[in-house]
Amino acid sequence: MTEHSRDSREDPQVETGTAAQAQETPAMPELVIISGMSGAGRSTAAKCLEDLGWFVVDNLPPSLITTMVDLGARSQGNVARIAVVVDVRGRSFFDSLRQSLTDLRAQGVTRRIVFLEASDNALVQRFESVRRPHPLQGDGRIVDGIAAERDLLRELRGDADLVIDTSNLNVHELRGKMDAQFASDDEPELRATVMSFGYKYGLPVDADHVVDCRFLPNPHWVPELRPFTGTSQEVSDYVLEQPGAKEFLDRYAELLELIAAGYRREGKRYVTIAVGCTGGKHRSVAMSEKLARRLATEGVETVVVHRDMGRE
Structure with a gap:
């Protein structure tokens, strides 16, 4: 007991330990709180931050x-x-949120509040289009629920760091506004997954684009190439030397550049390109590797996945 009660100024070990603990104090994460009117685009704003690499929690109790x-x-x-x-x-929910904001401020946490707003007419049209009641309307009308929510959120709206009126915005325009506020300078505009696959194992269900390489001769029928995969230099050279292979690669890469530009304009950040051959071992693998390198040179962050390689 006496040892633990000594003055740290008289004990250099205690002082050193205190300094070490201070250095080990974890850095607080950056925090964004998304709120606003029901139907104003909270889910879209959250999805945009998720695409930008934020850890997103939906409908978390403020406490x-x-x-x-x-x-x-x-x-x-x-x-x-x-x-x-x-x-x-x-x-009570709002009071809990207010207390959490006070606690976060005391902890020195960097936090921003994004408030999604929309006009009454816009919100009514959105709820009527999906045939859903407003969560606060009870036995009344949609406009009654909107009025109750607007009154409840008035103080939070006043504390917001960013208010976005989505009355005249579509989904892509809202994403553009969120990107402008939260995308870092080194954030890639588009991420692509290039996936090779074998048709005999079925089409990838998550593919945005599917391209067929079965018009090229199959290295499977070349005895010295059969044991290898499309990642080997021998198979890659064989596939790319076939008539039409390089022309196909060039033109498809040009087409993807055009598509990628459109995706960027529309706020789409992820695309999956599936390249298929019979077994997903030779031609599709080699072409996927080459195509991924082309996309990378155009500034597209690219991941290559060989779904069926090794299944034989």
Whole structure:
């Protein structure tokens, strides 16, 4: 007991330990709280941040926000940016959110509040188009629910760092506004997964584009190439030397450049390109590798996946 109660100024070991603990204090993650009117685009805003690499939690009780931030701080940098979507539907819920914001401010957490707004007419049209009631309308009309929610959120709207009126925005325009606020300078505009596959194992269900390489001669019928895959130099050279192979690669890469530009304009950040041959071992693998390198030179962050290689 006496040893632990010594003055740290008289004990250099205690002083050193205190300095070490200070250095080990975890860095608090960046926090964005997304709120606003129901039907104004909260889910779209959250999805945009998720695509930008944020850790997104939907409909988290406000009392748990500080816990989530603490867990992020202990993740050793793996969770550096957290976005929380809050759906304020009751007074006690709002009071809990206000207390969490006070606690976060005391902890020195960098936090921003994004508030999604829309006119009454726009919100009514959106709820009627999906034939859903407003969560606060009860036995009344949609406009009654909107009025109740607007009154409940008035104080939070006043505290918001960013208010986005989505009355005249489509989904892509809202994503563009979120990108402008939160995308980092080194954030890639488009990510592509180039996936080779074998038709005999079925089409990839998550492919945005499917291209067929079975018009090229199959290295499977070349005895000295059969044991290898399309990742080997021998098979790659054989495939690319076939008539039409390089022309196909050039023209398809040009087509993808045109498509990629459109995706960027529309706010689409992910695309999966499936390249198929019979077994997914030779031709599709070789062409996927070459195509991925082409996309990478155009500034597209690219991942190559060989779905069926090794299944034989």
